[in-house]
Amino acid sequence: xxxxxxxxxxxxxxxxxxxxxxxxxxxxxxxxxxxxxxxxxxxxxxxxxxxxxxxxxxxxxxxxxxxxxxxxxxxxxxxxxxxxxxxxxxxxxxxxxxxxxxxxxxxxxxxxxxxxxxxxxxxxxxxxxxxxxxxxxxxxxxxxxxxxxxxxxxxxxxxxxxxxxxxxxxxxxxxxxxxxxxxxxxxxxxxxxxxxxxxxxxxxxxxxxxxxxxxxxxxxxxxxxxxxxxxxxxxxxxxxxxxxxxxxxxxxxxxxxxxxxxxxxxxxxxxxxxxxxxxxxxxxxxxxxxxxxxxxxxxxxxxxxxxxxxxxxxxxxxxxxxxxxxxxxxxxxxxxxxxxxxxxxxxxxxxxxxxxxxxxxxxxxxxxxxxxxxxxxxxxxxxxxxxxxxxxxxxxxxxxxxxxxxxxxxxxxxxxxxxxxxxxxxxxxxxxxxxxxxxxxxxxxxxxxxxxxxxxxxxxxxxxxxxxxxxxxxxxxxxxxxxxxxxxxxxxxx
Numbered sequence: 074x075x076x077x078x079x080x081x082x083x084x085x086x087x088x089x090x091x092x093x094x095x096x097x098x099x100x101x102x103x104x105x106x107x108x109x110x111x112x113x114x115x116x117x118x119x120x121x122x123x124x125x126x127x128x129x130x131x132x133x134x135x136x137x138x139x140x141x142x143x144x145x146x147x148x149x150x151x152x153x154x155x156x157x158x159x160x161x162x163x164x165x166x167x168x169x170x171x172x173x174x175x176x177x178x179x180x181x182x183x184x185x186x187x188x189x190x191x192x193x194x195x196x197x198x199x200x201x202x203x204x205x206x207x208x209x210x211x212x213x214x215x216x217x218x219x220x221x222x223x224x225x226x227x228x229x230x231x232x233x234x235x236x237x238x239x240x241x242x243x244x245x246x247x248x249x250x251x252x253x254x255x256x257x258x259x260x261x262x263x264x265x266x267x268x269x270x271x272x273x274x275x276x277x278x279x280x281x282x283x284x285x286x287x288x289x290x291x292x293x294x295x296x297x298x299x300x301x302x303x304x305x306x307x308x309x310x311x312x313x314x315x316x317x318x319x320x321x322x323x324x325x326x327x328x329x330x331x332x333x334x335x336x337x338x339x340x341x342x343x344x345x346x347x348x349x350x351x352x353x354x355x356x357x358x359x360x361x362x363x364x365x366x367x368x369x370x371x372x373x374x375x376x377x378x379x380x381x382x383x384x385x386x387x388x389x390x391x392x393x394x395x396x397x398x399x400x401x402x403x404x405x406x407x408x409x410x411x412x413x414x415x416x417x418x419x420x421x422x423x424x425x426x427x428x429x430x431x432x433x434x435x436x437x438x439x440x441x442x443x444x445x446x447x448x449x450x451x452x453x454x455x456x457x458x459x460x461x462x463x464x465x466x467x468x469x470x471x472x473x474x475x476x477x478x479x480x481x482x483x484x485x486x487x488x489x490x491x492x493x494x495x496x497x498x499x500x501x502x503x504x505x506x507x508x509x510x511x512x513x514x515x516x517x518x519x520x521x522x523x524x525x526x527x528x529x530x531x532x533x534x535x536x537x538x539x540x541x542x543x544x545x546x547x548x549x550x551x552x553x554x555x556x557x558x559x560x561x562x563x564x565x566x567x
Contacts, residue, residue: 081225085159088217088224103208104215107183112212113139113190120194120201131197134241135190135205142189142237146182146230159223181222181230184213188234196238196247243507245430259558261352262329263383267298269328270354270380273319274305275312275338290333290358290373297377301331312341320345329380329560335359336405340538343557344402347390352558354380361420364404364538367477369561379560387555388480391464393537393548403464403537407550409529410446410459410490412472413536415439419473432473433506440501445492449527458490458501462550466520471510472501483554484520491515523551 106112113135121132156179191209195202213231216222222230264270274291288296291303304319306312316332320342323330331354332342339355346353356373357365368388370376379385393401406412418435426434445456459472463486467474472490490501497515504513511518527547529535535542 081223082159085217085220085223088214100211100215100218103211104183104219104221107187107212107215110139110143110186112208113186116190116205116208124198124201127198128201130247131194131201134193134197134238134245134247137245138189138193138234138238138241139186141240142185142234143182145233145237146180146185150180150229150233151177151182156226158221178222179226179229180233181213181216181226183216184222184227184230185234185237187212188231189237190234192235192238193241196242258563259352259385259387259555261383261385261558261560262327263381264298264301264328265381267294267301267377267380269323269326270298270301270331271319271323271326271328272298272301272303272331272333272354272356273316273338273342274303275332275334275358276306290356293373294333294356297373298380312338316341316345320349320351323351324349329354331356331376331380333358336361336363336538337540339364340402340404340540343390343404347402347553347557352385352560354560367405368480368559370559375562376560379562382563384563385558385560386481388557388559389464389483390553390556391462391485391537391550392553393550395546395548397546401537401542401548402553405464405538406467407462407464407537408460409448409526409535410457411439411443412459412461413541415459415472430506432471433502436472436505437502440498448529449525450489451525452527455489456492458492458498460490460526461488462486462524463488464552470518471505472516473505481555482520483552484522485524485550485552486518487521487524488518489516491517523549525549 103112117132117136120128120135122128124131156177158178187209191202191205194205213227216227217224262269272294274294276290291305294301294303302322304315306315320330329352330342330346330349332339333356334342336359338359342355343353345351354376355365355368355370356376357370365371368386370379388404391403391407393403393407395401401407415435418438419431422431422434425431440458443458445458446460447454447456448460449455450460461472461474463474463477465477465480465482466484466486467477469475472488474486474488491497491514494500494515500513501510501515504510504516510516525547526549529546529548
């Protein structure tokens with residue numbers, strides 16, 4: 074027996090031979106409760122029921138990691154290690170267990186399951202991870218205390234469990250709830266009670282706020298900013314005309330422009346504000362609110378506080394220039410191909426399946442009926458399933474990006490799905506599911522300051538910020554650096 078083995082034996086003897094008043098029955102019950110993963114199945118059910126979407130993701134990742142760790146320990150490692158269980162004098166139950174066939178000690182399956190579940194939960198939620206971690210540590214300790222494993226068995230099990238949880242991130246990246254943002258502050262007029270703020274309210278944008286509040290968006294705005302002027306869009310009203318009216322009034326008073334609506338309304342308001350040099354206040358009122366989420370305006374209260382205090386940041390505008398028609402500005406993304414449809418499927422499936430599996434299923438659904446697009450990218454003929462250019466770098470990688478840590482990096486996030494390679498569709502879906510897109514020949518991504526597109530087909534294939542628009546023969550996509558000032562509370566950096 075080497076030095077490590079002797080140390081393992083001595084530590085086992087001390088821990089398993091000790092008896093702490095009051096702790097003995099509790100640790101034995103805890104160790105027994107963890108048999109066959111029962112403790113973690115119950116914990117996952119509780120977190121999933123009370124934790125909302127984050128809790129459900131944490132529970133699913135925890136159970137998946139537990140299954141992977143258990144398979145690794147019981148099917149692969151134990152049968153190759155064949156280390157006999159410890160014998161502790163004075164504990165007949167342990168001696169009987171040691172004489173049973175196939176009861177190997179190395180590694181500890183209970184410890185692997187505990188570490189896998191706790192690590193996986195922490196990857197999704199530090200709050201729930203902090204609650205689960207002490208229980209997992211107690212389970213691991215109990216396996217030595219009750220005399221069925223050496224400390225080395227427990228440490229090996231913990232390492233296997235934590236590795237199993239980390240491995241799940243390859244197929245299912247954890248969602249960052251509040252992404253890191255590194256944006257300098259900008260000057261914007263402080264408008265206490267909303268005096269000087271003119272807000273365009275598009276009640277027809279979607280169910281984003283109505284579902285979460287008994288009050289209408291206009292009523293909430295009046296309660297938060299009683300001196301703001303609201304211009305509400307009614308049936309038959311033209312969005313562009315009303316926005317122009319709201320922006321002109323704000324410019325005349327030296328105030329700011331506000332918008333309550335979805336990404337389409339916010340896009341139009343951003344253009345109006347940038348043209349007039351106005352700061353923009355975004356009140357998330359649509360179904361998705363991607364820009365509001367990325368900029369840090371998470372709800373009406375956040376934006377209202379920023380307006381009153383004059384807290385803001387600068388953001389870039391993406392622009393598609395045709396040379397023959399009007400510029401097409403975009404806040405989120407410009408795409409050619411079925412990208413808007415892909416994102417709708419992805420967002421519908423993600424809460425149940427996770428981001429990566431949902432992205433693969435959405436790709437399979439969309440590409441099964443799509444036709445490749447032929448165009449020139451920077452003078453090079455390409456045959457693509459779709460093209461995406463994000464206004465700023467998105468994360469994670471792949472064709473279903475989630476959020477942008479920065480909105481003022483001066484770059485376009487260009488992502489291409491190639492259709493020229495053999496079995497391109499199948500390879501694209503498989504690489505998405507397996508998390509190997511970065512190494513796939515059918516997918517490419519890079520950060521560029523501009524890109525030129527020529528020979529764009531079909532009026533129904535071009536979209537920016539999710540809205541389909543008529544196409545153009547040639548376009549140059551580029552950035553207008555820090556062209557827009559947007560209200561955002563100073564504490565929105567997470």
